[in-house]
Amino acid sequence: MTVAILFISLIVFLLIGVPIAIALGASALLTIYFTTTLPLTIMTQKAFTSLDSFPLLAIPFFMLAGILMGKGGVSKRLLNLATILVGWMIGGLALVTVVSCMFFAAISGSGPATVAAIGSFMIPSMREKNYGEGFSAAVAAASGSIGVIIPPSIPFVLYGVIGGVSVGSMFLAGILPGIILGAGLMIVSFLISKKRDYKPEKRINYSTKELLKALYDAKWALLIPVIILGGIYGGIFSPTEAAVVAVVYAIIIGVFVHKELSMKDLYDSFREAVVINATTMIIIGLSISFAYIMTLEQIPASIADFITNLSTNPFVILLVINLLLLIVGMFIDTISALVVLTPILLPIVTAVGVDPIHFGVILVANLAIGFITPPLGVNLFVASSVSGVKIEKISMAILPFLLSMIISLLVITYVPALSIWLPEFFQK
Template sequence: MSTDTKKSPGILHWLDENFENIFLVSGLLAIIFFITWQVIYRYFITPLVERAGAAVWTEEISRYIFIWISYIAVSVAIRKRSSIRIDFVYQMLPPRLQRISWIFVELIFLMLTLTITYYGWGQIERLQRFPQHTAAMRIPFLIPYLILPLGFGLMSLRLVQSMIKQIKVTGVLDSIIGAVVAVAVMSPCVLAEYIDPVPALFGYFLIFCVTGVPIAIGLGMSALTTILCADTLPIEYLAQVSFTSLDSFPTMAIPFFIAAGVFMGAGGLSQRLLGLADELVGGMYGGMALTTVATCMFFGAISGSGPATVAAIGALTIPAMEERGYSKTFAAAIVAAAGAIGVMIPPSNPFVVYGIAAQVSIGDLFIGGIVPGVLTGAVLMGYSYYAARKNNWRGSARTRTVGTVTRAVWDAKWALLVPVIVLGGIYGGLMTPTEAAAVASFYGLIVGVFIYRELDFRKVCACCVEACETSAVIIVLMAMATLFGNIMTIEDVPGTIARAILGFTSSKIAILLIINVLLLIVGVFMEALAAIVILVPILLPIVTGVGVSPLHFGIIMVVNLAIGFLTPPVGVNLFVASGISGTRIEQIAKASLPMIALMIVVLLLITYIPAIPLCLVGGAG
C-alpha cells in the first residue's frame, strides 16, 4: 500500500510534465516522415508501379497533425513562459509590479483561450448535426476540429496552473490587484454599447503590447474586444479562423525548417562547419572572427533562424575568440551581428511568413535573400579584419594546405549538402518549399542519428519538443494576425493609410526612406515575425502604389528587420550572445554599433538598387 502511494505521485508528475511532449514528438516525426514519403513516392514509386496514383493522403493528414501539434505546443510555451512579447516596460518595473503583471497577462491570455474553447465546442456541435468529411481520406471534420476545444482547453488548464504558482509568489492581495486591473481593462468593451472599431482594435492592441501580453494573444484579444465593441464579425468567427488559418500546406515549412536546424545543431553539423570555416579564413588577421561570420553564413543556410544561429555558433566561437585575446564584447557582438544573416540566406523563416502574408513565391524570396546575406557577411568580415588589425588579434598560427582544406570539406560534406537539397529541390522543380523543408528535417535526423551518431532517443525527443515549441509561437502569431488583419481589411485601414501617405508624397525614394525608418524603429521594439504579420497588410499597398514589387519589398523588409535582432530592448540575438558570453547587453549593443551602421548601408543599397537583390531571380520587379 505504501509503495503504491509513493509510486503514484511519481507517475502523475511524469505525465503532467510530459503529456504534451508525447504528442509533439510523435506528431512532428510523423509529418516529417509523411511528407518525405510523399516526395519518395512521387519520384520512385509512381514511375515503377503501374496505377500507383498519387499519395494525396499524406498532405491531408499532415496538415491536420500539424494544426494539432501547433496548438498543443502552445501549452509547453505557457509552462516555460516562452513567447514573443514586448517586455521593455516590464523590465523597468520594480519586482512587485513585475509579479502583479504576470497575473494580469495570464488572466488576459486565459480569457482568450476560454473564449475559443467555448466557441470551438460550438463548432463540434455543428459538425455533429451536419457531418462533413475531408476530401482525400474521408475523415469526419469533427476529428481535426476537436483541437479547438481540446487544445485551447489544455492551454486554459496550463494557464490556471501557472496562475496558481504565480499567486503563491505574488501573494493574494497583489494577485487580486492584477485581476482587478485585467477586469478594468476589459470592462469598456463589455459595458459600452458601441465603440468605433478602429480605435478599439489599435487601442487595445497597444495596451496589451505595452503591458507585456504576448503579441499573438494581444492580436487575438484586440480582435475579440473589437468584435464585442462593434459587432464587426460574428464572435464564432474566432474559433473558425483559429483552425482555417493554419490549414495551409506552405505554413508547414516553418516547423520543418526549424526542426532541420535543431536536428543539425544538436547532431554535430555546426562543429564541422566551424572546422571548415577555420581552414578557409582562420589564418588571417581576425581569423576566428572571420571564421565566426563564415560559419554563421553556412549555418544560416540550414537553420533559417537568427537566434538559433547565434546559439549554435556562439557557444563554440565566443570562448575560442576569448582564448585568442579578442575582447569579450567584440566576440559577442560579432556573433550577434553575424547571426542576423541567418534570416537572410535561405531558408529563412521570415521569408516564409512574408511569402504567406503577401502571397509571394517563397522560392523567389529565398533566392532574393542570397545576395543581401552574402553582402552583409562581406561587410562584417571587412569590419572584423579592420578591428583585428587595429587590436593585433591574429589568426591561429598553424599550417593550412590544400590537403587540410580538403579534409575539412570532406568532414563537413553532410552539412554542405543541405542547401543543395533545399534550394536544388525547390529551383529544380522537384519539391515545394514545404517538401524541401521536410526532406531537410528527415536528412538532418538521419545524419545526426546514424552518421555522426550524436543524437540518441532522448536528444531526438528534446529536439522535437524544441522545434514544436519554437514554431508554435510563430504559427499562433500568424493565426491571430489573420483575425486582426481581417478586421483591418473590413475597416479599410491599409487603404486609408496608403492613401494618406501617397497623398503626402508620391516620391518612391521618399516613401521607401520613410518605410525603412519606420521598420528600423519597429525593429527596436518588436520581434521580426510579429512585425511582418502586422505590417505587411498595411505597407504592401503603399509600396506597390509607387511601383515596388512585392518580391523586392519582402527582401527590404526582412533585411531591415534583421537589424532589429541587434537593437535593444528586443534584440534577441543580443540576449542569446549575452547569455553565452556572460557580458552585459548594453556593452554588446555598444560594440555592435559600427556593425549596425554597415548593415544599414547594405539595406540602403538593396532598397534603392533593386538589381542587387533581384539579380539572381532574373531582375524581377
C-alpha cells in the first residue's frame, strides 16, 4: 500500500505537470499522511538536516564562480583559443563549440550554464554561416552536457557527499571520461559537417605566435582547474574551500584583470546564483525526503535483490543499470536522480567489485545524457531558448550526438582505468 501510494502519486503529479522536486516532496508527504504514524514535520526535518552539510556549500560557490567567469569575459577568450585550435577544420564552428564547452565545463560545473554561455555566442555564428539551425542548436546542447563531467562538477560534489566518496577523487576521475565524450561529439560534428559541406571558419595556417597569444589571453581561465585540483590534492584546501577560492579568483580576474565585470554584473551574478541555488537546494531537500520514505519501506533492498537475481556478473549488472539510468534521465533531473538512486545502486555495484569512484562517473555520465533526451532534456530547452529553434527540430538533430554519447558511455563503463587511473596516480 505504501509503495503504491508513493509511486502512483508521483506519476500522477508528473503527468499533470508538477515540477519534479515538488512532485517528489508531495508524494512523500501523502505517503507519510496515509500510511504511517510519523508526524508530517519529519519532511521538514529531513530536508533541513540533509542540507546542513559543509561539503554541499561547494555547490552554490561553484555555481557563482561559473556565472562570474561567464560575465567576466572568459567565454570569448576561450572561444578565440578554440577557434585557433580547431576552427580551421571542416565544420570548424561546430568543433569550436565542442572544444569551447569542454573548456567552459572546467569553470561552470553545470550543463545548462555551459550551453547558455557558449551557445549564446556560437549558435548565431553557425546559423550566419549557413549551418543547419537544428544542427547548430544540437551541437551546443550536446556539448553542454560535458559540463557535469569535466571538473569541477556539481553532480560529482553531490555524489561524493551522498556516497561518502572523495570529491577531489571524483574531480580527477571525470577528466579522461570528459575528454572521451568531447572527442566523440567532435567526430560526429566533423562527419556531419563534411557530408553537408560546412566550410572551415578561418584560414588554415595559424602562426605559432597567434596560438601563443590566444593561450596567453585565456591563461586566467585555463588556470582555474589547475588551482582547484592542485589546491585540493596539495592539501591546501578542501573542495568546499576550493569553490570559495574559485569565486574570489573569478571576481579578481573579472574586475581587475579583464576589467569587464562591473558592479551591476556582480549584483546580477550573485542574484542569479542565489535563485539557481535556491532551486537546487529545494530539489535536494525534497529528494532526500522521498529517498527517506523509500528506505523506510526497504525499496532499495528490493531493487537490489531484483537486479542481483538477474545476474551476479558485473558486466550484466552495469548494462542493466545503464539502461535504467538512461530511462530515468529522460524523466528526472540529475540532482533528484543522484539523491534517490545513489543509496540504491552504489551498494549493488560495490558488492560485485565495481570501484565507487568509477561508478560515480558512470552514474553522472548516464544522467548527463539525460540533459539531451526528451521529454526532460534541460539542455534542449536552453538551446531552444538561446537559438529560437523549435524543440522538435533540435530533438531530431540531436540523435547522432546522442548515439555518440551512448557509445562513449559504454567505453567509460567497461574501461574502468579511464575513471580511476588519475585518482590512483595522485594518491601514490
